Structures are given as structure tokens and as C-alpha cells.
Amino acid sequence: MVRIEWTLREKVLAVALGVCMVLLAFSFLGDDGNSAEQAEPSLQPYQPLAKEKKVSGSGSPAISKKAPRLIVDVKGAVNNPGIYELAATARVYEAIQKAGGANQSADLNQVNLAQPLADGMVIYVPKKGETVPDIYRTAKASPTAGQDIDSFDKSKNPSAKINVNTATVQELQQLNGVGPSKAEAIVRYREEHGKFQSVDNLTDVPGIGEKTLAKFRDQITVE
Incomplete structure (x- = not known):
């Protein structure tokens, strides 16, 4: 049997090599563990589906209230006479605009353009030189845009x-x-x-x- 004699230098190198191999082995094991942890996806927190907002004390969804509307009848010297729907806060001039505006024959001096509208109101725009028809001058009716303000002059009509x-x-x-x-x-x-x-x-x-x-x-x- 051949006996190998190690020099001191060879023994030191052999020990150092063994230590390096052990450290290298631990390094590989550590990397594999970290890789496995990094590869695993993180779980997102559970987010419940948003529920439709309901009105308190009711089983139906919240519904926005619509602004009140009114309907008026625009007649006379306008481009497009007819029945129109407007906001409850609208004025006579807005109803006339809705009807295409007054035409060239209109006498707007007889019209109170700033008067507030009322539901079911008749707005009559007379022609120049025209006398407003009596049907639009009814004393007990609400004053329309086409009525001359004198039709509500109590000195001329005390019972109005x-x-x-x-x-x-x-x-x-x-x-x-x-x-x-x-x-x-x-x-x-x-x-x-x-x-x-x-x-x-x-x-x-x-x-x-x-x-x-x-x-x-x-x-x-x-x-």
C-alpha cells in the first residue's frame, strides 16, 4: 500500500478548499430558498363587490329628483307657435325663444317678457296694430304674455x-x-x-x- 505524505502547505490548501466547497454548497441552498419565496405570488386582500346605493328605508336605488317643469301654449306672432315644456322658473321671453322667437310683425311692447310662467298658461304675442283677442283678456284668468297690462287695471274693470x-x-x-x-x-x-x-x-x-x-x-x- 502506497502512503502519501502531505506537506504542511498541501494540508492547508486542502482544508481551505474543503471550507470553500462547504460555503459554496450553503450559498446554493440559500439562493434556491429565496428564489422559491420570490416566485410565489403575494395574495391581494379581498375586495367585496360594491353594492348599489339605496335610499334609506327603501328597496329601490337612489333616484335623483327631476327639476319641476311646466307646459305653456305660445300663440300669435312667433315663428313656431305651439305647446312647449319649460322649467318651472322660466319667464315669458324664454317661452317665446322656445317658439322660435317673435317674427317681424310682432308687437313686443304689449308683452311682459319678464313675467313668470304658470302651468297651462297661454302666451299670446300680438301683431303690430292688432288688438289682443278677448279670449286672452279674461279677467279671472291669469295674465298671459300677450295681455295688455291695462286689462288688469282695476279702475277700468273693478270686478277683476x-x-x-x-x-x-x-x-x-x-x-x-x-x-x-x-x-x-x-x-x-x-x-x-x-x-x-x-x-x-x-x-x-x-x-x-x-x-x-x-x-x-x-x-x-x-x-
Whole structure:
């Protein structure tokens, strides 16, 4: 049997080589473990499906309220006479615009363009030199755009009642005890809170009490 004699240097090299091989083996094992961990996908937190928002106390989805609308009949000297739907806060001039605007024969001096609209209202635009038909001058009807303001002049028609739900500031000033400030207060309150449901509701208007209302109660209507 051949006996190999190791020198001191060879023994040191052999030990160093063995240590290196052990360290290399551990290095490979560590990389494999890290690779396995990195390859594994991370789980995302569970996100429940969004539920449709419902109105409190109701089983139906929340529904946005539509703005109130009204329907008016535009007649006379306009380009496209007819029935039109507009916002509840619309004015006479907007209804005329909806009907294609006034034509060249129209006499807009007889029209109150700033008057608030009312549902079912007839807006008549007369021609130049035309007398507004009596059907649009009915005293108890709400004043239309085509009615001359004189048709609601109580000095000419003492029995006529003014509709406080459609009357203009000028028309309201014909009432006993109502000046410009009170007339403007009535119109402003009507625009902010809606139509008056009864004559007594006028006492809710700032500046109008029971005594003031008693002065013109018989001169007004809320029809």
C-alpha cells in the first residue's frame, strides 16, 4: 500500500478548499430558498363587490329628483307657435325663444317678457296694430304674455281679481295698501317658495300681516 505524505502547505490548501466547497454548497441552498419565496405570488386582500346605493328605508336605488317643469301654449306672432315644456322658473321671453322667437310683425311692447310662467298658461304675442283677442283678456284668468297690462287695471274693470301666483310687480301695486316694496316681496316669496295655495298664505310674506291682507283680500285670487 502506497502512503502519501502531505506537506504542511498541501494540508492547508486542502482544508481551505474543503471550507470553500462547504460555503459554496450553503450559498446554493440559500439562493434556491429565496428564489422559491420570490416566485410565489403575494395574495391581494379581498375586495367585496360594491353594492348599489339605496335610499334609506327603501328597496329601490337612489333616484335623483327631476327639476319641476311646466307646459305653456305660445300663440300669435312667433315663428313656431305651439305647446312647449319649460322649467318651472322660466319667464315669458324664454317661452317665446322656445317658439322660435317673435317674427317681424310682432308687437313686443304689449308683452311682459319678464313675467313668470304658470302651468297651462297661454302666451299670446300680438301683431303690430292688432288688438289682443278677448279670449286672452279674461279677467279671472291669469295674465298671459300677450295681455295688455291695462286689462288688469282695476279702475277700468273693478270686478277683476289679480292672480297673485302670476301677477307682475306692476300689477300687484294696483292692490290696496301694496306699494313697490310689498309687491316685490310677494313676487320674491312666490319665486322662492312656490305658488300660494290660499289667500291666507300671503301673511307669510315679510311685511304683509293680517291688517294689510284685509285691505286687498277681495281683490285677489290664487287660481
